[in-house]
Structure formats: C-alpha cells, structure tokens
Amino acid sequence: MPFLGYVGVFLLLPTVIVLVHAFQNQSGGFSLSGLKVLGDSTVRGYFVGSAELAAVTSVGGAVLGAILAYAVASGNPEGVVRRLYLAGSGVLAQFGGVTLAFAFLATVGPSGLLLHASWFYNFPEGIGLIYLYFQIPLMVLVFMPAIDGLKVQWREACENLGGSAWQYWRHVGGPLLMPAFLGATLLLFANALSAFATIWAWENQIAYIVPQQIAIALSSEVGLANANEGAVLALGMVIMVVVVMTGYALLQRRAARWLR
Amino acid sequence: MSTLAAAAKKEGTLNVIAVPPTWANYGAIISGFTKKYGIKVNSANPTGTSQDEVNAVKQENGTAAAPDVLDIGQAFALANTSLFAPYEVSTWTDIPAAQKAANGLWYEDYGGYMSIGYSSKFGTITSMSQLLGSKFKNAVALNGNPTAANAALNGVMMANLVEGGTADNISKGVNFFHQLKQAGNFSPVSATGATIKAGTTPVVFNWDYLNLPSYVGVSNWKVFVPPNAILGGYYAQAINKNAPHPAAARLWEEFLYSQATSGGQNLWLAGGARPVEQAAMTSNSSINTADASKLPAVSGTPVFLTQAQNTAAANYLTANWAKAVG
Numbered sequence: 235m236p237f238l239g240y241v242g243v244f245l246l247l248p249t250v251i252v253l254v255h256a257f258q259n260q261s262g263g264f265s266l267s268g269l270k271v272l273g274d275s276t277v278r279g280y281f282v283g284s285a286e287l288a289a290v291t292s293v294g295g296a297v298l299g300a301i302l303a304y305a306v307a308s309g310n311p312e313g314v315v316r317r318l319y320l321a322g323s324g325v326l327a328q329f330g331g332v333t334l335a336f337a338f339l340a341t342v343g344p345s346g347l348l349l350h351a352s353w354f355y356n357f358p359e360g361i362g363l364i365y366l367y368f369q370i371p372l373m374v375l376v377f378m379p380a381i382d383g384l385k386v387q388w389r390e391a392c393e394n395l396g397g398s399a400w401q402y403w404r405h406v407g408g409p410l411l412m413p414a415f416l417g418a419t420l421l422l423f424a425n426a427l428s429a430f431a432t433i434w435a436w437e438n439q440i441a442y443i444v445p446q447q448i449a450i451a452l453s454s455e456v457g458l459a460n461a462n463e464g465a466v467l468a469l470g471m472v473i474m475v476v477v478v479m480t481g482y483a484l485l486q487r488r489a490a491r492w493l494r
Numbered sequence: 495m496s497t498l499a500a501a502a503k504k505e506g507t508l509n510v511i512a513v514p515p516t517w518a519n520y521g522a523i524i525s526g527f528t529k530k531y532g533i534k535v536n537s538a539n540p541t542g543t544s545q546d547e548v549n550a551v552k553q554e555n556g557t558a559a560a561p562d563v564l565d566i567g568q569a570f571a572l573a574n575t576s577l578f579a580p581y582e583v584s585t586w587t588d589i590p591a592a593q594k595a596a597n598g599l600w601y602e603d604y605g606g607y608m609s610i611g612y613s614s615k616f617g618t619i620t621s622m623s624q625l626l627g628s629k630f631k632n633a634v635a636l637n638g639n640p641t642a643a644n645a646a647l648n649g650v651m652m653a654n655l656v657e658g659g660t661a662d663n664i665s666k667g668v669n670f671f672h673q674l675k676q677a678g679n680f681s682p683v684s685a686t687g688a689t690i691k692a693g694t695t696p697v698v699f700n701w702d703y704l705n706l707p708s709y710v711g712v713s714n715w716k717v718f719v720p721p722n723a724i725l726g727g728y729y730a731q732a733i734n735k736n737a738p739h740p741a742a743a744r745l746w747e748e749f750l751y752s753q754a755t756s757g758g759q760n761l762w763l764a765g766g767a768r769p770v771e772q773a774a775m776t777s778n779s780s781i782n783t784a785d786a787s788k789l790p791a792v793s794g795t796p797v798f799l800t801q802a803q804n805t806a807a808a809n810y811l812t813a814n815w816a817k818a819v820g
Contacts, residue, residue, distance in 0.1 A: 276816055339683065339694050352632050355682055357820070437682030439639050439646065440820050450642040455544075456808040457569060457801075458641055 249472060255465030268462045272470055281470060284427060284443040287358045291365040292422035299373020300415060307381040323371035330368050331431035338364050357442045361433050369422050376421060380414035412489040420482045444471055499531060501741035507534045508742040511550055511561040512542035518604055519765025523758055527749050533742055544570040551577050551734050562743035564732045571600040571730040572801055579735035581744055583751040588774035592798050593728060603750060604767040605728030607719050607792055608652035611705030613696040614714040622656045622720050626677050634674055635685040635695040641811045648727055649699030651807060655723035661797055664807040672818040680819055687711055701727055702790050703767045722794040728770060753780040
C-alpha cells in the first residue's frame, strides 16, 4: 500500500497531469491542436536528438561498463582494487550537471587546459562523451551483482566438458547475463533521456534534446512560453519510454526464455 | 512633494523586491533613500526574476508584505498593466516618449545597449565582421538561447541591425550567426561570469552594463557597441495598485527619477547603467560627467523593439535558430 501511494503521487499523478495539459489549449479548454507541434520538423529534431543521445550513451556505457565490471569482478573479491572501483563508481555515477559540464569545459574543451578539441561542441559526440562519464560507473554499479552471480563451478563444468571460452560465453555466461545486461542498458537509456542539467550547462544556446525545449516552453522570457507545448513534449517523452519499455519486455522474454 | 514626503514618512516603510544590492547600484540607492527620508526599506527576494515579482504581487495581494514598487523587464511590464497604478513623476517630460506608457502605468528606469564584450587578448574590435576571422575559433557566445532569453534574442537582433536588417525582420542576424557557426567561431556554451573568467567564452554578446569589466570581474575585458546598431534594453518601474504603502511608493519613484547629484538617476549611472533621463540630463548639465564617460561609447540613434517586433523575432527564431547554428 505505501508503495502504491508513492507510485501514485510521484509517477501516476504527474503522468495524468501531463496528459491533461497536453490536450488543453492556452485558455484551458479541450483541444487537439497542441499535438500539432509534434509534426513540426524542428520539434521532431529534438526527439531524434534525445533518442540519439540516449541510445549512443546507453549502449556505449553498457558495453564499456560491463567490460569494466567483469574485469573488476574477476579480481580478489576482498581486494582493494574492487573496493576502490565500487566506491569510485558510486561517486562518479552521481557526478553530473553544472559541475561536470564545467569540469570538462575547463579541462578538455576548445580552450581547455589539457586538450583543445573543438569537436567537443558537436552533437552528440561531445556531450555523449561527457554523459559516459556518469553512465559507465552507473553500469558498473548495477551490473556487478549479476557478474558476481556467475558461479566458478559453471565455468569449470564447461571446461571439463571441453568447452572453449567462446562456447562458455555463447552458451552459458552470455545467456545468463543477457537479461541483466538489457535491464541495465534500459536503465542507462532512461538515465540519459531524462538528464538535463549537464547539457543545459554545456550548450544551452541551441536546444538539441526534448528536455531543453520543455524548459524553453515553460520559461521563455521572449513571449514563447507555452506550458501546454511543454506538456505535449513531455507526453512525447512518455511515449518514447513506453516504446522502449515494450521493446525491452519483448527482448527480456526472449532472452530469459530458457529460465522458465 | 512635501505633502507626499510627509505622508510617506507616516507610513514609515517601503517594500521593494528583486533588487540585488550589487545590481545597478541599488545598495547605495536604498541607503540614500532611507537616509534622506527616514523610511525603512524592506528588500524581499533580492535575486528574484521579473516573473517572481509578478507572482509576489498576485500572491501577497492585500497583505502588508506585498511589494509596493516593481523594477521589471519591459515585456513583463506590458503584460501586467492591470496590476499597476498610474503615476507620473515630476521629471516625467524628461523620459523619452518611446520609453514610457502614455497613461503612466509604467515607465522605463535604466538599462543599456546591446554590446560585444571581449577579452583584450584579441586587440581592439572595431567591426562585428572581424568576429568571422580565424582567431575567434569557438570564441563567440550569446547569453543564453535566443528563443528563451531576452538578452540573447537582442544579441541576434543587434547583429541583424549591423548586417543591414530592420527591427521587423531578424533573418539577417540569424544568418550572421550561421556564418559564425560555419567559420567554427560560434560557441554554444552559455556565457556566465565563470566561463568568462575561465576563458571559455572570450567574446560575449550582452547588455553593456552586464559586459563592464567591473561587473564580469575580469580586468582585461573590453566592450564594443557597433556604430549605428544601437539596440536599447531597459527595465521599467511600476507601482502596485494595491500597494500597502502607496505614498512611500510614489516618493520612492520621485527619488529614483530625481536628477540631483545624489538622486536615483545619477546613482544608477554610477552603477554602470544608463538612466532613462540621461539625454535630458546631459543637456541640462545635471549628469555626473565622470560616470557618464566610463560607459562604452556609442554613435547613432537607439532602437527599441516594439512588442510586435519582439514577437516577430521570437517566432522567426523558433523556426530557424536551431537550423542555423545546430
């Protein structure tokens, strides 16, 4: 029950409010005209940008994070390396927003201290690299328990039966880890999709992704503020997450088929 | 005047909102007012925005804590006239006609012109087209997204005027930023004091009073206002029609628009802002010439965007800005 209340207040209620506002005009009456902005090519560009950034950084973060997590997990479980990595990941996964953007700007931006790279301003590779800075540690944190679940005996059994390393990963380790890997990738996707403060501090003269445009729709000083447009954009993001979640559920079912 | 002052002293208090003491010399203005009339000034939410001011007037309506007077962005003044009481200060005729409401509901107070602030490592900039040169790689920034931030929209509009466009059509300004982007000179990083200090945004389009070396906190910083492209941006004063201290509110306006040496107009000037009565004060010699000479030099006739021009520019930017610089 408390969980239901929590979900109700923080998930269902905001979704309903977004839905209601998306179908209202500026004076509060019912209207479908607000949805027209979704057909605008500029607005579609924000959704493409959001999807691109979230996809690149979630897949990249998941692959690199999984490799790192495996490397760390295969070391001494009580060792100092593992503890250092986990503690470090815990800190870095939370490192974002203005501080992260500014750290990159001062270090490797076009007039940075270490490296003068102007491609850093290109979308999505510049901001994507910055996102990986918190995506990889997050992957390490959420994926480590799954790797720890792999028993050494299974590997030994595979080797005893003459299996190669490739066969082990193809038929034992891979299928075992796949559901967890997909789940973690989805978490990273949602994390990147909803991240806002970092890109806002990094390059806010142009809107590339939907949350930036929502901020403009809510707070424009130059007469373009339109809270209903913000709600329509938010609705678009809800739909995006629903699509990804559905795809994930299907994949998950496929990946975990043998578990049933 | 003396009856107004007596009534205001009887009220004893004045509520102001969203006036940071370091902004446009407000610290000295408030203490000068208190010293002269013995009226206590309550300064609420000093770092608030124009929207915060409007919200406070509505939400605190009828209470003793409601703001008496507002110092508000031009667009917000136009959009909220139903909240204001008309008043004409005694120097009313010295405020240019384009900078006040004829019915006295609002009147601009201080502001400045759109300018290009730049690090002196680039030498001296004498023409905006220099910014397309190769030494300005990734250097040129606006102060925000022009579809959201007023200063950024005016930055594009100024470029538009330099390029020969009119206030009715901002397309040449957008085209200039497109050229900057093509040259690799446009920086998408929003300029703040921190990015200027770090050297990440060595060229910034912003209001001249926000581009002063003393304000950005960098000593090797210069300001250039392109000739014949003087775009004005001013704040406006207005009195809350349900002000809890109506006489003190009117006396405050008289103080702000006073041309005396220690009056509001010269105090704003001392803070690096251009007081609205500057032209009149220059001709009647009441202006503090030492402070006036510290402002960036300008030549030409100032342009002020009308609401219709502002809307047209905003709509054009919505459709074209992202394509031009994305």
